[in-house]
Amino acid sequence: QKEVEQNSGPLSVPEGAIASLNCTYSDRGSQSFFWYRQYSGKSPELIMSIYSNGDKEDGRFTAQLNKASQYVSLLIRDSQPSDSATYLCAVIPGNTGKLIFGQGTTLQVKP
Amino acid sequence: DGGITQSPKYLFRKEGQNVTLSCEQNLNHDAMYWYRQDPGQGLRLIYYSQIVNDFQKGDIAEGYSVSREKKESFPLTVTSAQKNPTAFYLCASSIAQGGNEQYFGPGTRLTVT
Numbered sequence: 001q002k003e004v005e006q007n008s009g010p011l012s013v014p015e016g017a018i019a020s021l022n023c024t025y026s027d028r029g030s031q032s033f034f035w036y037r038q039y040s041g042k043s044p045e046l047i048m049s050i051y052s053n054g055d056k057e058d059g060r061f062t063a064q065l066n067k068a069s070q071y072v073s074l075l076i077r078d079s080q081p082s083d084s085a086t087y088l089c090a091v092i093p094g095n096t097g098k099l100i101f102g103q104g105t106t107l108q109v110k111p
Numbered sequence: 112d113g114g115i116t117q118s119p120k121y122l123f124r125k126e127g128q129n130v131t132l133s134c135e136q137n138l139n140h141d142a143m144y145w146y147r148q149d150p151g152q153g154l155r156l157i158y159y160s161q162i163v164n165d166f167q168k169g170d171i172a173e174g175y176s177v178s179r180e181k182k183e184s185f186p187l188t189v190t191s192a193q194k195n196p197t198a199f200y201l202c203a204s205s206i207a208q209g210g211n212e213q214y215f216g217p218g219t220r221l222t223v224t
Contacts, residue, residue, distance in 0.1 A: 004153075034212065043201055043215040044154070088153065097208055098169070099144075101153035 003027065004091050006102035014110055019076040021087050021105050026070070029094025033065055035074045036088040038104065044088055048074060079109045114138065115216035117202050122221045124196075132187045132219045134202035142208035143185035147171065148199040148218075160185055161208040189221065196223045 005024045013019045021035075032051055036044035048063040050056045050072065056063045062075040072091075076083055086104040093100060115136045124130045136143065142161050146154040156169030160179040174193025179185050185204075189196045200219045205211040 008151075036215075043218040046212055046214060049212050098156055098159070099213055101155075103151070103153045 002102075003093065003100045004089055004102040006087075006089050006105045008103055008105060010106040010108050012108045012110060013079050015079060015081060017079050017109075019079045019083065019107055019109070021074040021076075021089075021107065023072045023074075023089030023091075023102055024070055025072070025089075025091045025093075025100075027091070027093035028067075028070060030067075030070075030091045031094055032092040033063070033072045034090040034099070035061075035063060035072075036090060038086045038088055040085075076107075079107075081109050081111050083107060084109050115202060115204055115214060117200075117216040117219050119219060120217065122219055124221070124223050126223055127191045128223075129188055129190050130196075130221065130223075132189065132200055132202075132221070134185045134187065134216060135183055136185075136202075136204045136216075137183060138204055138214070139182075140204035140206055140214075141182070142205045142211075143179070144203040144205075144213060145169075145175070145177065145185070145187045146201045146203065148201060154201065157187065159208065189223075196221060 035048040037047050038044045050063040050065045060077045064073045086106050088104045089102040090099050118133045144159040145157040158177040160166035176188045202216040203213040205213045
């Protein structure tokens with residue numbers, strides 16, 4: 001079992017829709033969770049961090065964390081073509097302090 | 112402007128040559144990291160440093176070496192012992208090693224032929 005798992009996609013949504021990106025992790029002791037956006041050929045950009053159960057909203061982005069289910073998600077409201085990118089989920093397992101990345105989910109927002 | 116710089120953006124080398132990738136940050140961050148990204152894959156940790164003059168191996172350290180003589184700088188050397196060096200190399204930093212957010216530089220794309 002991979003430590004951090006994401007569906008590679010592509011996930012295709014129409015412009016204006018809600019995009020839902022999901023991530024599961026294996027270490028129950030994980031405490032820190034991050035979402036990065038990576039445009040093709042560019043480096044990852046941190047867009048959300050979440051540390052406690054529940055929702056965290058920042059503009060059109062909402063991160064959701066459920067530690068009991070070992071699940072973290074990212075919702076993008078009113079999706080725009082400029083949101084088309086690969087979204088990387090990253091987790092710091094409780095015993096290492098090192099960031100572990102999922103493979104990423106490619107999102108395509110169609111005009 | 113505060114940030115992380117990496118140079119060069121593109122680097123081409125012949126097989127058997129060592130090459131050093133530069134990473135500099137002016138964010139006053141204590142921790143710095145090197146990752147490697149291959150097409151269609153996630154990031155894999157090569158080395159990390161929590162403080163000046165100290166660094167630890169990550170998950171794929173074989174064939175790489177680093178130094179941390181200054182807080183601002185964390186260069187990575189890709190040696191001839193690295194079997195598949197062609198990749199996108201990313202440097203990151205955080206306030207401290209552990210649960211803090213990591214911020215990435217623009218990356219160096221290395222091609223070895």
